[in-house]
Amino acid sequence: MIRTLYQIEEKVLLLKKKFRIAVAWAQDKNSIGAIYNAVNKGFVEAIMIGNSTDLISICKKENIDEKLFTIIDVENEKIASLEAVRLTKKGDADIVMKGLVGTDKFLKAVMDKKNGLMLPNAVLSYVGVMEIPSYHKLLFITDPAVIPFPDLDQKIAMAGYAIEMARRFGVERPKIALLGASEKMSRHFENSVDYAIMCKMAERGQIKNCVMDGPLDLFLACDKNSIAVKGVETPVNGDADILVFPSLESSNPFYKGLMLFANGELAGLIRGTEKPVIVISRSESEKSKYFCIALSCLMA
């Protein structure tokens, strides 16, 4: 079982495989650094698509041998995104990664109906996995990046993606908490309605391979003491593997807050695509980007 973000890399190395990653608009110091690290470890081959002059000059500055990469020179970020997606769809790459390009432009290429990477009828969503020193295990969270206000079908898809990822980490029957402000059902909290429906679906086997409960507040989801104090009977029991958030506005500050104030680390991935898609904020550290690369190889 993978218990830390560093162990993702160990698991990937055991696969003894080289994953080909196409990076769109790749002339970014942190992206190059992270990719270089993965290439050095021997599990990645990189296709860097971008402004080759800038790319090479960054490599020189960082003491990185640019000959380790296949470099494709393109004019702008839009073409870089299209090319990265095209190569991946064609099978010349296994994974596509966003470099310096804006997320919206990049996802536009990914989501293109004809040339994009979306699975038919799939929900595009994002699953993150967090390592938080004060929590006793890795915590999968969804969706901190893509869907602003998920409806029931999107929540079901989000849960499914998170379950799939947790299982890849070796958590056979992850405990999923569907998060709300309270554990009570209330018509004032529309999400609690979706949650009750999802729990029943899990009970009836319509959502598989998990133990699900919600609505639960964060304490009941992740803190055994609160369970004892509140006396709420829940199979998640303060031991959640997965948190499903009701909105982007709740999940995004959650993970950023943990990174800023609790030394949390996040790796994450877009789901709903034929091949793994790495989308990570341009401001993220080289280490975060490296974790995302390792995660994408694990999920490829």
Next chain:
Amino acid sequence: MVLKNLDDLKKLVEGGPRKKLVLAAAQDQHSLGAVVRAREENIIEPILIGDKELIHNICLSNNYNIDGLRIVHEPDIEKSVEIAVKMVSNKQADILMKGKIGSPSLLKIVLNREWGLRTGNLLSHFALFEVNTYHKVFAVTDVAMNIAPNLKEKIAIVNNGVGCLNRLGYIMPKVAVLGAVEMVNENMGATLDAALLSKMNQRDQIRNCIIDGPLAFDNAVSLESAQYKGIKSEVAGDTDLLLMPDIEVGNVLYKSLVFFAKAKVASIILGAMVPIVLTSRSDSEQAKFDSILLAAAASK
């Protein structure tokens, strides 16, 4: 105690003080017959309100013994109901029964805002069935009053039914929320409400019972069916109370049980200050008697 048949209700009223039943617009042969018999069997102490002369004539020609019975003479039908209702609200009677008046007219008077029998609860119909193919009696609600209850109304209907079963000695009655299938289906509203009711029960927002749903009728009443389908449920196969999705399903089920399965049935209206016996002309004499018996057993 679990009631095996409707006769078991007698055990609940035996030995206790006889409940006072007030029959409104008592000049009705069918109702009088059942009331007189229930009096003879020591189940109730009736008070008759209505046209004294008509009451005497009916009893004379049908050999009903009403010696020593309290009769309040009021030939006007609506006024007689008003007297009966006021008797109940003044705690002079424990059960209200409908005589020669239409149900809507009676209910209008029952719901009078000044001196009616309102408690703030929704009124609902509760029927108790005995069929020789099930191992105990089971209740069905609502087959006659609420046409297409929404979630809030369903909660009220369940609470009424559970309250009644609690008074009949069921500590944690098993409630099945009926659907056409046991799976949650977004296109079938009844299955969604069922999921919500189950969750509210888990969270102690609906108490004193165990709720599961959606359950299809076969899963609700047959453990074998439930096991065959792999449904894990505390309720399946052992249902005490079946919640109907709407009146059309409920009414057809009620009538098919009576006509095809030769079920015995007792029914009352719940949600007012006291149980109301509101049988229809087409109910058998036995059903009217059993309904009085149920009202006596369920009265506080």
